[in-house]
Amino acid sequence: MNKRVQIMVMSGVQDGALFTFSQDHDGHQSQANGETWTITIGRRDDNDLCLKNDTFVSRQHANLHWRASRWWLEDCNSTNGTFSENPDDFFNDVIIKGIVPLAEGQLFRVGRTWLRLDSQD
Amino acid sequence: MSQAFDLKDILILARQESQRMRHFYLGIEHLFIALVELDGSITRELLAEEGISADYVAEAIRRKVGKGSKYRLWSGIPNTPRTDVVLGVADELMRESQRTHLLDRDIFLAILDERDSIPVRVLQHLNVDIDKIRAKAQAYQNTKVAQRAFVSVEFSPHFEQELDADTLFLLRRAFHSYDKVRIDNRLLGGCSGARLLLVTPIRADQHADASLVVKIAPTDAVQDETRRYEQFVEGTLPTLAARLTEKPTLPESLEIGLLKYTLPSNSGKLTSIGEVIQTWTDTQISTWLEDSLFSQFGTHWWSQRRPYRFEAWQEYDSVLPPLFTLDIQPNEVLPPEDARVLKFPVKRSHLHNVQHGEFVVLENFLVQKVDVAQKSIALALGQGNRENRALHVHVRGINFAEDMYYRGEVVERLVGNVWQTRDELLQQAAKALTPDFDPTRRELPYVDGRTLPNPLTHYPQLLDTTLNSTLSVIHGDLQLGNILLNDSQQTLLIDYANTREGHTLFDWATLELSLINVWLGDKLGETWHDIRQVAFALSALERSDDATPTLAPLLKTISSVRQIAAKCFAKVSNWHEYHVALVFLCLRAFAWEGLSIANRRLMLYWGALALHHILQHQRLEGFSASDIADFSQNPSLL
Numbered sequence: 001m002n003k004r005v006q007i008m009v010m011s012g013v014q015d016g017a018l019f020t021f022s023q024d025h026d027g028h029q030s031q032a033n034g035e036t037w038t039i040t041i042g043r044r045d046d047n048d049l050c051l052k053n054d055t056f057v058s059r060q061h062a063n064l065h066w067r068a069s070r071w072w073l074e075d076c077n078s079t080n081g082t083f084s085e086n087p088d089d090f091f092n093d094v095i096i097k098g099i100v101p102l103a104e105g106q107l108f109r110v111g112r113t114w115l116r117l118d119s120q121d
Numbered sequence: 122m123s124q125a126f127d128l129k130d131i132l133i134l135a136r137q138e139s140q141r142m143r144h145f146y147l148g149i150e151h152l153f154i155a156l157v158e159l160d161g162s163i164t165r166e167l168l169a170e171e172g173i174s175a176d177y178v179a180e181a182i183r184r185k186v187g188k189g190s191k192y193r194l195w196s197g198i199p200n201t202p203r204t205d206v207v208l209g210v211a212d213e214l215m216r217e218s219q220r221t222h223l224l225d226r227d228i229f230l231a232i233l234d235e236r237d238s239i240p241v242r243v244l245q246h247l248n249v250d251i252d253k254i255r256a257k258a259q260a261y262q263n264t265k266v267a268q269r270a271f272v273s274v275e276f277s278p279h280f281e282q283e284l285d286a287d288t289l290f291l292l293r294r295a296f297h298s299y300d301k302v303r304i305d306n307r308l309l310g311g312c313s314g315a316r317l318l319l320v321t322p323i324r325a326d327q328h329a330d331a332s333l334v335v336k337i338a339p340t341d342a343v344q345d346e347t348r349r350y351e352q353f354v355e356g357t358l359p360t361l362a363a364r365l366t367e368k369p370t371l372p373e374s375l376e377i378g379l380l381k382y383t384l385p386s387n388s389g390k391l392t393s394i395g396e397v398i399q400t401w402t403d404t405q406i407s408t409w410l411e412d413s414l415f416s417q418f419g420t421h422w423w424s425q426r427r428p429y430r431f432e433a434w435q436e437y438d439s440v441l442p443p444l445f446t447l448d449i450q451p452n453e454v455l456p457p458e459d460a461r462v463l464k465f466p467v468k469r470s471h472l473h474n475v476q477h478g479e480f481v482v483l484e485n486f487l488v489q490k491v492d493v494a495q496k497s498i499a500l501a502l503g504q505g506n507r508e509n510r511a512l513h514v515h516v517r518g519i520n521f522a523e524d525m526y527y528r529g530e531v532v533e534r535l536v537g538n539v540w541q542t543r544d545e546l547l548q549q550a551a552k553a554l555t556p557d558f559d560p561t562r563r564e565l566p567y568v569d570g571r572t573l574p575n576p577l578t579h580y581p582q583l584l585d586t587t588l589n590s591t592l593s594v595i596h597g598d599l600q601l602g603n604i605l606l607n608d609s610q611q612t613l614l615i616d617y618a619n620t621r622e623g624h625t626l627f628d629w630a631t632l633e634l635s636l637i638n639v640w641l642g643d644k645l646g647e648t649w650h651d652i653r654q655v656a657f658a659l660s661a662l663e664r665s666d667d668a669t670p671t672l673a674p675l676l677k678t679i680s681s682v683r684q685i686a687a688k689c690f691a692k693v694s695n696w697h698e699y700h701v702a703l704v705f706l707c708l709r710a711f712a713w714e715g716l717s718i719a720n721r722r723l724m725l726y727w728g729a730l731a732l733h734h735i736l737q738h739q740r741l742e743g744f745s746a747s748d749i750a751d752f753s754q755n756p757s758l759l
Contacts, residue, residue, distance in 0.1 A: 010238075011148070011150075011186055013146035013148075013201055015146075015148050015202065015239075053194055053195070056190065090246045091181075112186075
């Protein structure tokens with residue numbers, strides 16, 4: 001199975017840029033059967049999604065995991081945090097600790113950059 | 122009825138918004154904020170119909186997006202990919218209506234059509250029905266670009282100078298909604314070199330609005346002052362004070378910008394305090410200093426006085442001329458192995474004996490000022506506090522076509538040869554005053570065959586002394602020219618270009634020097650002999666003799682300033698920290714070409730007297746025994 005996703009940058013100097021990832025070529029698979037898949041996000045070049053224009057992004061900031069048929073967002077002890085939109089308060093985002101489930105189309109923020117994940121299937 | 126605006130108006134506002142937010146890119150958020158800020162725009166009117174104010178929606182977008190960091194990572198102000206998409210859509214909308222220029226409505230519709238940007242999300246959060254507001258905008262038929270009336274600039278009879286074309290352009294842009302503006306007067310201002318004008322805007326019905334003070338300064342200085350105002354001044358001002366209520370005017374095409382200091386209403390005629398203070402009695406002056414200036418602004422400023430121990434250079438290096446000026450070397454030139462490398466943290470001893478022509482490598486210096494006309498930049502090292510960095514270095518001979526530098530950027534590495542050191546520059550300033558003595562010696566001749574220690578040769582050791590002092594928010598340039606009085610004798614401060622947290626006594630020492638210079642003005646005799654006599658007469662302040670009658674009012678005024686300064690000391694009657702401040706500020710005034718020759722000469726002697734006081738009371742490392750000898754007790758020693 002070759003899963004494909006798109007990550008859309010929603011703010012900052014790259015606002016509107018679209019990055020496509022395919023399971024066969026990008027990220028890391030930890031199980032051969034394609035059930036798990038990890039995409040790394042950070043400021044360093046070796047991340048799958050490299051956000052080098054945002055100084056609030058840590059070198060290795062967050063990970064997206066595909067596991068048990070859904071997406072999960074993990075914060076890698078970043079300096080400025082990873083956030084998701086707060087359904088109750090538009091202006092106060094919820095800080096993410098550890099690993100939390102992430103719905104497709106839901107906005108999340110890495111440093112100062114808002115991102116959105118959409119499945120391409 | 123709404124008014125149409127063309128793309129240029131929108132882009133100017135959007136870029137300014139981007140710079141203020143330290144984003145340095147052109148995003149949908151900046152375009153949208155520009156659309157709502159244009160007075161009379163369709164976006165603004167339609168939002169008002171929904172019960173949403175322009176300020177509210179702009180603030181909501183800013184809050185959602187957040188401010189950028191202080192470092193710029195790229196040059197220019199590039200469009201984001203989404204901006205390119207939206208401008209493309211707007212362009213199609215323009216063609217559909219068979220027009221050849223974009224209007225604000227096209228951009229508004231395009232942003233709504235794109236649907237995915239932060240501003241649209243903010244509108245949705247505010248319960249705006251996007252489809253409905255889009256239909257309304259589509260239905261608006263006004264496509265005529267308003268012809269902006271030409272704002273005429275008049276001069277009052279008191280104003281005799283001419284203004285250059287750029288300044289006139291700035292004034293017209295800043296007061297575009299008026300029929301004309303009248304330039305009433307030019308104000309003295311401080312030592313920043315900026316121009317301060319008192320102006321009265323006049324509406325189309327010939328009704329004159331309240332006068333205000335405008336400041337015209339280089340673009341980056343205007344931006345910096347706005348930031349300082351937001352950080353230190355806003356919210357700490359008494360009810361009656363000059364405020365920066367409007368955003369600065371910063372046209373893209375110019376390298377200068379304009380700030381408006383709005384004055385409390387009904388201020389009436391404004392006078393600079395320097396013009397009237399000499400007509401006051403000494404009781405009036407001391408009452409004014411105490412009850413008006415100090416008590417009005419003190420609570421949030423000088424009375425904070427948090428304990429602060431610092432080495433003099435941390436606060437005062439920045440008032441002196443640059444440490445040295447370098448001739449830049451091309452990138453490919455390799456400096457010799459023994460080149461002096463300056464990087465954080467710099468050992469102070471590493472800065473002594475810099476020689477002309479020597480190779481210097483600067484690492485991780487911060488760009489403080491860019492002067493394209495002079496092909497030079499000013500750099501400082503990241504020490505001292507953020508507002509007042511020490512170790513200023515100027516670099517000249519820069520080819521801006523090849524290498525662009527931006528204020529606030531960190532230059533990783535730069536190589537150059539020393540062209541002029543601070544000592545050379547100070548000595549040159551001394552030579553320009555045609556001294557009748559050798560300014561490179563440790564002593565200056567004084568009255569009756571005595572001598573005073575020479576600040577020009579003593580200041581490096583003084584920079585290394587440690588002061589036990591206090592830290593407060595300070596004005597940073599408390600000159601008489603920056604203090605205004607209105608009709609009801611209320612005190613207004615302007616010019617926040619140097620406002621910061623710093624040595625509490627800085628402001629009072631600045632005020633003392635400004636008082637002396639304004640008071641004596643053209644009354645000073647030109648010769649060095651006259652200057653020494655005046656300095657001696659003024660030093661009566663510390664000798665408790667009877668003062669020369671003509672100088673008595675000035676002496677009383679200086680002691681009133683010092684009485685207030687004394688309230689700000691860290692330790693009771695520890696005059697040391699005040700005199701240290703005086704020595705450095707005197708050196709700054711001495712090297713400042715805006716001051717008359719006689720005043721600059723006096724500043725050297727006033728600094729020497731302060732230094733003499735320091736040496737009398739404290740043994741400093743590196744000072745010889747004869748420096749410390751008290752000449753007034755035993756003049757034969759020297």
